[in-house]
Amino acid sequence: MSPDSKKLFNVLILGISFMFIFTAFQTCGNIAQTVITNLNSTDFHGSGYTSMSIIYGVFSASNLISPSVVALVGPQLSMFISGIFYSLYIAVFIQPSTWSFYTASVFIGIAAAVLWTAQGNCLTINSDENTIGRNSGVFWALLQSSLFFGNLYIYFAWQGKTYISESDRRTVFIALTVISLVGTVLFFLIRKQEDTKAPGEEDSTNEIHGDSSSAQNKLMRAVDAFKRSIKLSFTKEILLLSVTTAYTGLELTFFSGVYGTCIGAVNRFGTEEKSLIGLSGIFIGVGEILGGGIFGLLSKKSRFGRNPIVMLGIAVHFIAFYLIFVNMPSNAPVAPMEGTDDIAYMIPSKEVAIFCSFLLGLGDSCFNTQLLSILGFLYSEDSAPAFAIFKFVQSICAAVAYFYSNYFLLHGTAAVTFSG
Numbered sequence: 001m002s003p004d005s006k007k008l009f010n011v012l013i014l015g016i017s018f019m020f021i022f023t024a025f026q027t028c029g030n031i032a033q034t035v036i037t038n039l040n041s042t043d044f045h046g047s048g049y050t051s052m053s054i055i056y057g058v059f060s061a062s063n064l065i066s067p068s069v070v071a072l073v074g075p076q077l078s079m080f081i082s083g084i085f086y087s088l089y090i091a092v093f094i095q096p097s098t099w100s101f102y103t104a105s106v107f108i109g110i111a112a113a114v115l116w117t118a119q120g121n122c123l124t125i126n127s128d129e130n131t132i133g134r135n136s137g138v139f140w141a142l143l144q145s146s147l148f149f150g151n152l153y154i155y156f157a158w159q160g161k162t163y164i165s166e167s168d169r170r171t172v173f174i175a176l177t178v179i180s181l182v183g184t185v186l187f188f189l190i191r192k193q194e195d196t197k198a199p200g201e202e203d204s205t206n207e208i209h210g211d212s213s214s215a216q217n218k219l220m221r222a223v224d225a226f227k228r229s230i231k232l233s234f235t236k237e238i239l240l241l242s243v244t245t246a247y248t249g250l251e252l253t254f255f256s257g258v259y260g261t262c263i264g265a266v267n268r269f270g271t272e273e274k275s276l277i278g279l280s281g282i283f284i285g286v287g288e289i290l291g292g293g294i295f296g297l298l299s300k301k302s303r304f305g306r307n308p309i310v311m312l313g314i315a316v317h318f319i320a321f322y323l324i325f326v327n328m329p330s331n332a333p334v335a336p337m338e339g340t341d342d343i344a345y346m347i348p349s350k351e352v353a354i355f356c357s358f359l360l361g362l363g364d365s366c367f368n369t370q371l372l373s374i375l376g377f378l379y380s381e382d383s384a385p386a387f388a389i390f391k392f393v394q395s396i397c398a399a400v401a402y403f404y405s406n407y408f409l410l411h412g413t414a415a416v417t418f419s420g
Contacts, residue, residue, distance in 0.1 A: 120387025291365025
């Protein structure tokens, strides 16, 4: 297998592994608050929004050390260990208790920082300036396929149900745990790149292989990675990119956690309200996959650069949030188990709600494919610190958004998200 073929193979395995893990995790996040609302155990007092706020808060803080962790153990092993913690978090829902739910939220926050830093490093060392756009698009399309498969199951399994029983919950989360573990094991199929440096040449800072170097060298590499992260945080390019990155954190919270809960709470959708959560996730995934394919695979043919794609994302999200504003009742995110009979400025339409899901996914792909491409291109020699900063900003905004989602009504949440 040629070096270029091996790199493309690694990107495909990376994307497929993430597809399995996030088929489980994103489906879990999409239905978590709905499942928790339906728990009839008086011993459980958790909140899906609070859990996600903890995850992204810890995620954000852990990005300060994640480049050092990846430097110590290598990207492949880092992703494998992180995947185990993702699986444990999902498994908590099989028989949830408040303490285990929130404890797992802390651990998965740490694991997420390491996972995404290692992913950025792995994507970068398997790309060059000519392939980073293509590889970013391929990875993003495979990753967002996760929204399709898990939510398709939810759509059919919960068809016609207005209450989620204990048996329904256990069946779903056992299946999701197994799916997550499959994706975790697949990381071992990623092949390490050959060392092509001349004898005596220093290790390149962009290739963190986690090989058999001495413990002292690994420690020095970890400290150096931490220093580079701090230094890189205050560069003009990173500060400018952080504005768009912050917005992706806010809208990530909205489409991955809040919007599905809103759809499942609207009684005017009839007996389809719970299964529509799955259908919403599917169409978010369709938008993400379409965007990843078009803006990634065709990026080399664009003569206008990345700006038009980002502007398209802004326009698409403007339309999406306006339609959500007029279609969905304001109290939907915090509605009780019985749901809400309220209306907004029009009678809630299932078709409009699902169309908005597609627009949310398409707009998100516009932003993220370009951010991944820019980071991989500008910081090919500092990929781990650069991606750690990207996830730091994104996750701290997501944590804030999940926190205020406990208290804000839908119209306030949508307004804060888009104005961000």
